[in-house]
Amino acid sequence: MAPVTQPLVVPATGPRPTGEVPLRQAGTLVRALVQLARPGQWPKNLLVVSVPLLDPQSWGRTPLTNLVWAVTAFILTSVLVYVLNDMVDRRRDAANPTRWHRPIASGRVTPRVAVVFAAVVAAALAGVLSTFTPATAWPVGVYLLLNLGYCLGLKHVPLLDVFLVASGFALRLMQGYLATGTTVSGWLLTAVFTLCLLLTLGKRRHELKNSGGTHRPALRGYTVPLTDQLMQLSAALTAGSYLLYLRDEAPLAAHASIAAVLLTPLAIFGLFRYLQLVLVHDAGENPVRVLVRDPVMVANAALWATLSGVLLVAARGAG
Incomplete structure (x- = not known):
């Protein structure tokens, strides 16, 4: 009988293929940079900048192209703000039980790498803004200035902190109007501003209940009962502003009365549902997640849209 030959076994302890470790480290760094850019927050730029699409005058090739550039500009601008904010707060975040895992606070992205990343994003933003005129790019500049002040200390001032956040959304909406060349609706701008106050206050309430406000100095100026009252006031102002928009400024021509009957209950129901989620189910930690993942909110928003x-379309056809 022929002897049985044993298969050749390569020792598991041999050297790793050249380049495997650097490639793995590069992949880890890329994932950390993506997390630093917070892509989960980008939908709010699309939603708010695109609000002027409610006006049929913006339904054209050039306005839509400009709108795409406007959304891109605010995405890049917000990424710059996130990097700056995480740089400034890296030591405070490192000591926070819910934020220590952020890329810069955890050490996965060094401050030097973060600066280089911010420079690349700034260069991309400059390229996008080169397609704008100074008269149409000012909301981005004001947004950057406001958030520079926010990151460097204004976010620690109670009440002013939530107004600055809401102002950022109003500036996004203004950018959308400028990009599409449509008339600014004062009542709709007010409704968006007060709605964003509501969402930001919901987040502050969640932070108060779950962390006691230790990680955010501005929370020392809030209490849960105060945020509850401010949220109710913001919701009432949002509903009132939206109703006035439908009555006075919405481009609905003869269909304004029908719109008021059909759309008002949906808008108010959406506000009620958000208040229920925050006040009853304590779901205010991430407003974007609440708006896009809650089945009831999504179904209501889809019906409203x-x-x-x-x-x-009917109003445009009638015109």
């Missing part, structure tokens, strides 16, 4: 679209 569908009816709004049908009414706008």
